[in-house]
Amino acid sequence: MRPADADTIVASATPTGRSALALLRLSGADARSVAAKLCPGGPAWLPRRASLRRALHRDGSLLDQVLVTWMPGPGSYTGEDVVELSCHGNPVIVEGLLDALVVAGARPARKGEFTRRAFLHGRVDLVQAEAVAALIAARSPAALAVSRRAMERLGPTLADLREATLDLAAELEAGLDHPGEDLGQADDEQLAARLRQLAARSQGLASTWRAGRVRLEGARVALVGPVNVGKSSLFNSLLAQQRALVSDQAGTTRDVVERSVLVDGLEITWLDTAGERDSSEPLERAGIALGRELVADADLLLVVVPGHQAPDSVEAELLHRTADRPRLLVASHVDLPQVPGRAVDHRVSGKSGQGVAALRQAVVKQLGQVAGDPDQGALLVSQRQHELLLATSKHLAEAAGALCGLAGPAVAAEECSRALERLSELSGEDAREDVLDRVFARFCIGK
Ligand SMILES: Nc1nc2c(ncn2[C@@H]2O[C@H](COP(=O)(O)OP(=O)(O)OP(=O)(O)O)[C@@H](O)[C@H]2O)c(=O)[nH]1
Ligand SMILES: [Mg+2]
Structure with missing residues (x-):
């Protein structure tokens, strides 16, 4: 205290x-x-x-x-x-x-x-305080559920992780304190396996931040694709309201149009963007550039391609450019005969609404996905928690490497105690004043 x-x-x-x-x-x-x-x-x-x-x-x-x-x-x-x-x-x-x-x-x-x-x-502790901050800031039922889960389960989950790390640190230190009773190679291997297991557990827990953040802060889902493929039609259909202009003229959408709605308790901001093509018109080029800029931080891209037309170079370039981003490939115009051979995740028609409900559900599922790990009951509620758990995982993995490699048990013990320091920082036992300032600055006055 x-x-x-x-x-x-x-x-x-x-x-x-x-x-x-x-x-x-x-x-x-x-x-x-x-x-x-x-x-x-x-x-x-x-x-x-x-x-x-x-x-x-x-x-x-x-x-x-x-x-x-x-x-x-x-x-x-x-x-x-x-x-x-x-x-x-x-x-x-x-x-x-x-x-x-x-x-x-x-x-x-x-x-x-x-x-x-x-x-x-x-x-x-600091983790509970962050859960309280998240509870007060929650704007959707999904955000409320995450903060409640964090209040109840995150503390015990992290305490378990810390206990297991402490056990291993103690075993490593004991080996150093009594070099005469040196652990055998088999014991080292077994200890390293347990360190690696813990590293994977911290990493798994760290990776829940993506799902936690999406629930707490809402998600941005952007529709991108070549001109005139039906992005705005699909956007309107996903929102179930006529929000964006639709026309048969290529290049209809210029500005990014965005709209937030709750889908299954999750706050999703949908973004419709200007269609891509090689244009010499400055205004259209500016619209395309603006679209690319505004979707740079989207949590998910819906890459819309015309299911009834053969792929072209614009589509190929777009697929290449977005290959490393979280995305779903969506073919439009499913109400018309489809060009065979194109591999897509979904086929929809923004005009008739066919396939749109299934796409909406797929988006929610993809956004809420948590990597399969035993700690999936609790999701993280801050970037700080995410970074500290990643660091914990890294130190534990390095401890395992040191134990089986040239660096040896002394380095392994050092790395393990670094992991413990990160875990103490997480609960606030070992947090510096500036860290506390940052955590509590997120609260309002009076809380
Ligand atoms: N048959 C059919 N027509 C569609 C479908 N989706 C869009 N259209 C038509 O295709 C034309 C272009 O639709 P938009 O939704 O404006 O296309 P866009 O991709 O937003 O176009 P830009 O903003 O110009 O890039 C319109 O005439 C729509 O009615 C579809 O799934 N099936
Ligand atoms: Mg449009």
Whole structure:
């Protein structure tokens, strides 16, 4: 546990605006005395008992009638004395109460400071704090599900990984401490196999970030392809609304058109782009370039090709350029006779809607896919977790390599302890202040 800031902090826990009620929260050693200065009269202060009190201006006039609950530490959210005040949800009242509480001795809280204090007092670890941040930021049912899963399962999954790594580190250290009882070659091989297994487990868990991120932040799915193949028709059909212009003129779409919708609880932003062709027209070339730029970070490409026409050089170049990207190959015009021999993942008609529902489901499936590993119950909720698990995996793999190679057991033990450091950083046991600043900056004020 680290020393926490001694100040008593205050913030509104609800957003600014008009509402029936708003909630203010104080945390710190003086929380109750600060609240008592604001509400001098009223009933005796009893722990965890809501009491109706009069909050007064310094001249004794009424600021608001408030419902106050005092939760003494360490059994509170932050682990410190906490007071919650429910007042009427008017921004002028909220500001007045906040000002009065600051005059009474509290300091305005910084972003995420309540949860940071909960962390500093050992009430939550960093992984749980990140799950809370994800829960508050969630914009879709899928995002909510991931943050809940992270709250319940990520901690135990990581604790298991850490335990297993600790065991191996201890065995490696024991071998170093007692060189006389040197482990045999077979033992080294067996230890290396266990290290490799753990490396694969960390790697598997790290790879869940893709599916976690897509659920938390939503996914961008872009339709690309040659001109006039039916991208905009398919875009409209996927959205089930007429959003993009469709015409039989090649080069209809110029700007990128985008639209976000929930599909099976997942937030998907679909992007329709200008069709590709060798054009000498500056405006069309600019549209094609803009499209390429805006789909560079798409999570999935739907490469649309005309199923009723033979492939041409534009299509060949596009297939080559997108070969390393996550993509689905989609042939349009399935309602017309198809050119044989083209290998595609889906055949659809944006005009009749044939095959579009199946494509939509395939997109959701592909976006949500998690590499098959035993830890697939929990998905990661931050890039930080992803990077630390990749680093853990790398150190474990290097430890295995060292044990069986020339570097030897001392280097293997060193690599294994590096892996442990990364895992400690993950839970926050060994995280630097700047790391904490970065994690808690993602929170809002009042959380
Ligand atoms: N029969 C049939 N016609 C289609 C299909 N998809 C699109 N079309 C027609 O093909 C023409 C071009 O369709 P768009 O959706 O505008 O094609 P696009 O790929 O967006 O074209 P650009 O924006 O110019 O690149 C229109 O006349 C559509 O009605 C399809 O699956 N079957
Ligand atoms: Mg178009």
